[in-house]
Amino acid sequence: MENKKCEGCSECNKDPDMEKILSEYKQEKDNLIQILNEVQEHYGYIPEHAQKAISEYLSIPMAEIYGVVTFYSRFTLKPKGKYHIAVCLGTACFVKGSEKILDRVKERLKIDVGETTKDGKFSLEATRCIGACGLAPVFTVNGEVYGKATVKMMDEVLDKFIAEN
Amino acid sequence: MVSLTINGRKVEVEEGTTILEAARKASIDIPTLCFLKDINEFGDCRMCVVEVEGRRGFATSCIQKVEEGMVVRTNTPAVIEARRTVLDLILSNHDRDCLTCTRNGTCELQKLAEEFYVNEIKYKGERNKHQIDDKSPSIVRDFNKCILCRRCVATCKNVQGIGAIDCTERGFSSTISTYNDMSLNDVNCTFCGQCIEACPVGALREKDGTAAVWEALGDEDKYVIAQTAPAVRVALGEEFGMEIGTNVKGKMVSSLKHLGFDKVFDTNTGADFTIMEEATEFIDRFTNGGTLPMLTSCSPGWVRFLELNYPELIPNLSSCKSPHQMFGAIIKSYYARKNNIDPSKIFVVSVMPCIAKKYERTRDDENGTGYDDVDAVITTRELARMIKQAHINFKTLEDSEFDDPMGEATGAAAIFGTTGGVMEAALRTVAEKVTGNSFGKLEYEDVRGGQGIKRAIIDLNGKEVKVVVASGLKNARTILEEIKSGKADYQFVEIMACPGGCVMGGGQPIRTSKERATIDIRGKRAAALYSIDEKSTIRKSHENPILKKIYAEYLGEPGGHKAHELLHTSYSPKEKYRLG
Amino acid sequence: MKTLDEIRKIRETKRKELDLRVNTAADTREKHILVCHGTGCTSSKSPLIIDTFRKILAEKNIENVRVIQTGCFGLCAKGPIVIIRPEDIFYAMVKPEDCEEIIEKHIQKGEIVERLLCKDIDNTTVKKLDELNFYKKQKRIALKNCGVIDPENIDEYIAFDGYKALEKVLFSMTPDEVIETVSESGLRGRGGAGFPTGKKWALTRAAKGDQKYVVCNADEGDPGAFMDRSILEGDPHCVLEAMMIAGFAIGANHGYIYVRAEYPIAVQRFQKAIDDAKKYGILGKNIWNSGFDFECEVRLGAGAFVCGEETALLESIEGRRGQPRLKPPYPANEGLFGKPTLINNVETYANITKIILNGAEWYSSIGTEGSKGTKVFALGGNVNNIGLVEVPMGVTLREIVFDIGGGIPNGRKFKAAQTGGPSGGCITEEHLDTPIDYESLKAIGSMMGSGGLIIMDDSKCMVNLAKFYLGFTVDESCGKCTPCRIGTKRLLEILEKITDGKGEDGDIEKLERLCANIQKASVCGLGQTAPNPVLSTIKYFREEYREHIDHKECRAGECKALMKVTIDPELCKGCGLCKRNCPVDAISGEIKQTHVIDQDKCIKCGTCISKCPFHAIKG
16 A cells, blocks of 8 residues: 555654654764664664654665664664563673573573563573673673672572562 | 786786786686675675785785785685685575576576586585565565675665665674565665666566466467567677677567567557657646656656655656556557457556566556556566577577557657667657757767766757756766755756666666676667667657657647546655555 | 863872872871772672762761772772772772771771781782782783772872873974884784784874874773773773874874773763863863864764774764775775774773873883783683783783682682683693783784683683684674675584584584684684684694594583583482482482483483582582
8 A cells, every 4th residue: 555645744653752862963874873872772672763763864774774773782673671681691701600590591581582571571681791700600680780690699580570560 | 007917927907906807807707796896895705805915814806906016816726715615605505496596597606606616515504594575566585595795785775875775683694684674565665676687696586577478478368469668679689698789679579479479569659659748748847837847757766766755856757657658558548449459358568678667567547548558567587588488599580570550669769778868859859849840950969878967958949958867866866956955957857767777777687797897788788779769760759650640540639638648647755664 | 171280280289189099108187988980899889888988977977088989990809899098908898888887997996897808819818909919910001090090080180190191292292203102112002903003193194184083992892801991980081181192193183982882881981081171171172272172072882892893893983884894995094984093992092191101111111022011901710810900011821810810719720711802712721821912822823802811710611612702703793794704603503513412523624624714714803813712722622622523522511412410329318309300200219229310311401410419410
């Protein structure tokens, strides 16, 4: 179906938050990644309407924006879970056994890296070095760092959040 | 001049020459895959690596320029092994179903596999699998065959200025994709098909139209009529190994008859109608204060581009259909009535250099007779494929003429197939109509040639018309921006979606990267069209006797009511991305 | 806005006020409680410690005591770290609930809180930071201010010679003299490749262009390296000042710093440094009436290791996918937005102000023949003192691991060290005494890299390590060129085959050949160096590869598929706990009898190992 009535004004999908973000930037293409970083921060992911708004604002085809979004691992296309668990797989943490901790989360939540549980409660990420090597191995939940972690510690953390309503 | 040594032999080349070009001069080929001259020059595939004395690592011969005294070796065991490794790696992640591939025999990767004598698949491992996108009426995208050379991306983004596809994801998961992997049908693709021309393998191809044509040919109830665009006859021979720029009109007509078409007509006649209508429309706008500049509308990829990107300029677009659609309408109305054929039984097949015409056929308002103007569109390549399927020995075929009464067309129509041709043809008619007498000028050199944008001022006995000719959609965008910003001081604009015009259309024979770099393909094909024009007895559309007859007997005045009903169409803004 | 005289005034008065930070005999009645506010200590609640101190001080109405948040002290393993100045008493692993005691005892009564003092490896109690073995062999140039000043306070930076080098450069040196000084110092790029910094500056100065740029590469991607982050967090102004000096030298008036978005504290502090410098008139137009203009912007990365490659970084700043460009042209000629661009790494910049102030001769007196100055290493892995160390070039790995790092924990043996992260190689026991510099590391098949130094004990499998690094490269490959995009994936697949116990004869040779071609044919440094961990582990641990392939054995026991879980009959008490918990019923045995595992059924999940109360099951 050709959308005959649409005049391409995009009035229908205007989002004031998005407009506010864009208004802080000049219409220059090199701002793309800065804007995406802010969108990711604001929404927790990069929604489609944001990509469209950026495409129009910076005159960049959507395929290119999508190409940039999928290139950088910080940008995600799906919302994260209520509890976002990130297990560090940097070398220092790896050498100290962080893989076992990651495996434990996968096993218990039955999700793989980059996925969110069906109820939207947990999402899992394997991060590169977050710079807390002195506390290796580490994982974070919504940014809060759990250092010198063990499988047991992860179990306790998961138990706590699972029990929560 | 720069002198260097390649494989021990002295070579002299101009400054600024790449190592690859210099080697070619010395009769040494360096294999390439991602390289597409002036379009995709990034040196990513690593096939073209060579050794340069004193340099650490390999040099990238497709990009790196020669230097005085440079010592290059193109075929050391280390170089051959590196290239071979690159080839092995590409093959390890490629859908190797050559037998069932459209590009069997014309694939650049297949050719390299043959040249390197690949007799085993060295690396086995994971392969990227992707859904084939065949939703659009024009293009099929099969990522399983993609080798990530990005020639299509560069063509779409940098030559055409569209960016419908781009590289997404990263590393081994990298893909060439649309936004969110949507169908090309639902994004800003114009169906120009230049990506197909750029693809070295079978990852991009036209949507097949031959099956429907074979079916119609086998249907006794159907009266199957072929019409062929001007650019087809100067390229079809290439599919059978003939020289670029050979006019194979006679053999083409013969082969269509062999295939069983009931009639074979010339779309050039349709082009003459287009000139009559477009010239009339222009004169009307020019003299009566209509919306100017007027933009030509015979290139459906271009029309779609405008609808997607500049809906506010729709009023500038000529309402004329493209030649084959006009001609289809004439066949299904005037011709059908004249010959007592039920138009519902007529099956019009357009043989076109274009894949956007496949989409155009399905547009609204292309059925003024009550029937679809055109029932199937096949490209030059697909016609060649049908000829091969039928095992017709094309090269030794006798010549035949187009069928009467729609066979005879003017020289003006022939040059429709190249950039500037529509403008030149139109000016021949406009000049006479405006000046009111027989205006002698036939050749408008200013609008000829391969440049992306050509500007000219035409003096019509004191009345000045400023014209612009642009080909390639990036150039089109430049012109549209000028119009939008009010900077345009011209009145008439010809635009063709494909750089160089229809001779370089997305449905034409695919030439290799090397041929594109070393042969003036556009120039040769266009020269053949200009030669047809030159040899024509009638070179102005309004002097075509068939047209005069049809206007007199059936259509009435050019631009009149009946003509509008059959030969004109309408446009509407289109969403660039049909998001969920 | 402050005039140059006002800045000088701040330097003078503030320096006196802060004397207690560096002088234990400082003449003052004040005390400063320095709390580390780097990422490591922040992760273990140092901000809460700062708040708690401040709260208690306020409640108790204690005057003359200030709580200062500083950058990283380096000894992250002992964090959070608190230091009391001027007496320089060092408390380790402080918790918020310890604050009260520190204030009551130490601040109010002048008694040291013994239980919070740090124990060195040799079990001696250490009172002062520099008594620790960890610090004895260090020489801090790049990290000079880290842990001394409050990084968010521009006055404190100015107090310790801040913006003095800029003043010197603007008013008493020509651009050529600046470049000459940097060249003569012998400073080389600290990002990894070790290109002579002065030469880079000279090339960019010589390049023709109406507009030039200075870029700071703070996209520290090596997993296990965090010196750039620590510098930005602990002393952001020193990097900013160096970028300005570079701008003056090459003729650029615009700078960009490209920082990983994963480093929020560093980003925020650097932004504050820019804002504060602007307020003081140190950044902007016609700085101190010298005629020199400079602006600086922060650009955030978004999680792509390849953006540490200079041309990929430029692509990213320009708003595109971080795909490297083919060189030449080099950024010095065609860089950001096609203009001549100088790109240096954070640590490189952190040396500049000191070189300008102390002279090239001073700097080049430190280090080895070909590698001058110091290098910061992020020491991690199986070593006691995990943290950040800055040592003169030429120190041996043995000194770093055993003297500074305190050796290998849990009584295990040193097996190998990895420098250069995923681009580097491993160093074995036999090379422990090699003096570390750019050339010597290269000679033994590794590289300096950005300074990640991961120590591995004998419980680590080197095939698995190679697989880990390859997994990283495969994830981080940009996908642009064939050898890296597909080649590294195939390398990884072969390694996986080997660690899965499916290795075949000829696999090692296949790896070596593919590695060699990837090294030679890849476009950028990432691809060219990606095979290094494979090649160097094959070089030094070929036997281990052979064991995996020929005997399906992993001596370190890390490769799960090769693991054989067995029950030690000596230790097994026949409690049956393992049998009950085995998910695949692979364990049999009567109660109070020795149990056995059916190897064909066993899926090596390890459940029995963790359940056995007598540690009788081993895998």
